[in-house]
Amino acid sequence: DSGVTQTPKHLITATGQRVTLRCSPRSGDLSVYWYQQSLDQGLQFLIQYYNGEERAKGNILERFSAQQFPDLHSELNLSSLELGDSALYFCASNSGGPYNEQFFGPGTRLTVL
């Protein structure tokens, strides 16, 4: 158990809908990272938050957004969902420095029908 928690574990929804994925980092970690794992793109970095502020951005679509709250949990919002958004979404955390080891949550498996 990495200490990173994600909810829900599974999510099934329809095209055009909006969903919210939630992540709680390890105790004491200030940075949260979001990743997407799909069959065609592999594991890709989406976005990083540090202590409530956006720190780095990767291949995140404009339909996706994220935030980190004062209690350090983070949410990833996916809107206008398309079939291609079906993927495993991971959250990771570390103590803050980007070069520090990242620890991954169990993931949320999103299926868009």
Added chain:
Amino acid sequence: GIQVEQSPPDLILQEGANSTLRCNFSDSVNNLQWFHQNPWGQLINLFYIPSGTKQNGRLSATTVATERYSLLYISSSQTTDSGVYFCAVGKGGGSNYKLTFGKGTLLTVNP
């Protein structure tokens, strides 16, 4: 961006065999991690190893940063070692930072 290549893409072993997985990267990096993704999808940290050698039980890893590669050794493999092994490298600073994953090595250990 930085390229991460893992080899072999697939590996089938009999229980008890040893194996070496390789990760090549195209530029200098600030960090490097090895993960095991189990059949349930969980990403398990194996090593944080930007340089040098580390060992943890039957697993060990070596990163030669100057030559831009890392090796993961699995000895006396067990069926529970099956899954996908990923190498991920981190590069850049501030808003340019990202962790880039290779495509993985799918390991199957047969009893």
